[in-house]
Amino acid sequence: xxxxxxxxxxxxxxxxxxxxxxxxxxxxxxxxxxxxxxxxxxxxxxxxxxxxxxxxxxxxxxxxxxxxxxxxxxxxxxxxxxxxxxxxxxxxxxxxxxxxxxxxxxxxxxxxxxxxxxxxxxxxxxxxxxxxxxxxxxxxxxxxxxxxxxxxxxxxxxxxxxxxxxxxxxxxxxxxxxxxxxxxxxxxxxxxxxxxxxxxxxxxxxxxxxxxxxxxxxxxxxxxxxxxxxxxxxxxxxxxxxxxxxxxxxxxxxxxxxxxxxxxxxxxxxxxxxxxxxxxxxxxxxxxxxxxxxxxxxxxxxxxxxxxxxxxxxxxxxxxxxxxxxxxxxxxxxxxxxxxxxxxxxxxxx
Amino acid sequence: xxxxxxxxxxxxxxxxxxxxxxxxxxxxxxxxxxxxxxxxxxxxxxxxxxxxxxxxxxxxxxxxxxxxxxxxxxxxxxxxxxxxxxxxxxxxxxxxxxxxxxxxxxxx
Numbered sequence: 247x248x249x250x251x252x253x254x255x256x257x258x259x260x261x262x263x264x265x266x267x268x269x270x271x272x273x274x275x276x277x278x279x280x281x282x283x284x285x286x287x288x289x290x291x292x293x294x295x296x297x298x299x300x301x302x303x304x305x306x307x308x309x310x311x312x313x314x315x316x317x318x319x320x321x322x323x324x325x326x327x328x329x330x331x332x333x334x335x336x337x338x339x340x341x342x343x344x345x346x347x348x349x350x351x352x353x354x355x356x357x358x359x360x361x362x363x364x365x366x367x368x369x370x371x372x373x374x375x376x377x378x379x380x381x382x383x384x385x386x387x388x389x390x391x392x393x394x395x396x397x398x399x400x401x402x403x404x405x406x407x408x409x410x411x412x413x414x415x416x417x418x419x420x421x422x423x424x425x426x427x428x429x430x431x432x433x434x435x436x437x438x439x440x441x442x443x444x445x446x447x448x449x450x451x452x453x454x455x456x457x458x459x460x461x462x463x464x465x466x467x468x469x470x471x472x473x474x475x476x477x478x479x480x481x482x483x484x485x486x487x488x489x490x491x492x493x494x495x496x497x498x499x500x501x502x503x504x505x506x507x508x509x510x511x512x513x514x515x516x517x518x519x520x521x522x523x524x525x526x527x528x529x530x531x532x533x534x535x536x537x538x539x540x541x542x543x544x545x546x547x548x549x550x551x552x553x554x555x556x557x558x559x560x561x562x563x564x565x566x567x568x569x570x571x572x573x574x575x576x577x578x579x580x581x582x583x584x585x586x587x588x589x590x591x592x593x594x595x596x
Numbered sequence: 597x598x599x600x601x602x603x604x605x606x607x608x609x610x611x612x613x614x615x616x617x618x619x620x621x622x623x624x625x626x627x628x629x630x631x632x633x634x635x636x637x638x639x640x641x642x643x644x645x646x647x648x649x650x651x652x653x654x655x656x657x658x659x660x661x662x663x664x665x666x667x668x669x670x671x672x673x674x675x676x677x678x679x680x681x682x683x684x685x686x687x688x689x690x691x692x693x694x695x696x697x698x699x700x701x702x703x704x
Contacts, residue, residue, distance in 0.1 A: 287641075291644075291646055291647070295644060364636055364640060372675055372704075373704065405669065406673060427672065428672045428677070429668070429669075432669075433669035491675075494649070495636075495640060509634065509636070510635045510637070535635075
């Protein structure tokens with residue numbers, strides 16, 4: 247059981263900044279994210295793209311913004327449960343919430359801050375008839391354990407880095423690797439594209455471009471796929487088919503938590519503290535909606551700040567505190583660090 | 597300055613809408629502005645040609661800008677692709693697109 251004062255669901259920029267604002271109020275945070283790394287969309291979708299509307303940064307790369315947020319919150323020692331999706335929520339007798347992930351990790355906290363962006367990232371599944379029937383029976387959308395494919399005949403589809411990287415990796419261990427892509431061009435790292443070209447030249451992989459997997463077949467387990475090449479449908483026997491078409495965010499299980507949902511987002515009280523219809527559960531950043539909502543990182547930062555003040559009152563009812571400027575109060579980390587503005591030097595002139 | 601364009605939504609209903617040409621808007625943003633596809637199913641990546649949620653079929657012959665490498669590559673990984681497939685986030689509304697008709701591709 248992982249306990250914290252605020253359990254943050256979503257480790258994107260808004261979730262990360264929540265740790266800072268909570269830390270100033272001496273509240274400890276833990277973050278859950280379905281992705282294997284923090285940063286949310288900033289690290290998953292566009293780490294090398296610039297953002298121009300972060301106050302005081304005329305330009306910052308999304309990946310650098312993530313790094314700077316992680317640096318900023320380090321003194322507050324946040325915990326992370328990465329690569330797991332928050333699946334269920336229950337309220338305990340003492341009012342705390344119990345959130346369980348898809349891998350069974352349990353988290354307990356008196357306050358939940360949902361900073362889930364557009365949802366958790368799930369693999370994009372191609373619209374192939376019967377594909378779902380073979381999931382975990384030869385069809386997989388990501389590779390957990392490459393050893394599963396040792397000495398197997400594997401077909402991959404897609405034109406990005408994952409498809410290229412796994413083609414290279416599996417070419418060493420699988421009995422055969424076929425990569426199918428709709429175009430001749432790939433948009434992965436140049437180095438990976440060149441390696442795949444070499445593997446093809448040496449006859450170590452089978453590259454089919456332009457081609458598209460349009461069918462899957464088998465009894466209990468996948469035994470073949472159908473590939474459309476130049477208008478012809480060709481059946482290729484195989485043990486595994488791995489479509490790698492990237493990830494798309496889905497609100498997912500959270501949609502069944504009893505929260506009021508509007509426009510695929512969680513409705514909150516924006517006049518006060520971004521609380522949802524469940525007291526103690528807040529929604530901040532792109533995941534929430536209210537009249538006039540703008541899905542901007544800078545708005546998420548604002549929402550996180552106000553939400554933490556409300557969370558403090560919930561966790562410490564009646565306990566007085568006044569918002570302090572960091573320039574005045576400094577930043578006192580849970581790790582023993584202390585940042586403080588230098589004191590003025592006063593010296594008399596004789 | 598405004599032009600008229602026709603958007604066919606995912607249910608097949610046609611909407612003739614006024615589209616500003618002086619606000620640096622794309623057809624993906626126009627769909628969102630008129631709420632013709634549910635939030636979270638259109639423009640997911642914000643308009644960077646990185647998700648294909650704004651995939652459209654352009655069904656009139658107005659002169660469109662050429663596909664960039666980014667759009668070309670993303671369409672290669674999109675689903676339900678046809679010869680007239682484009683990403684709505686890469687087509688900016690301009691006076692010469694008056695009368696444009698396009699259909700929003702199925703959600704994937």
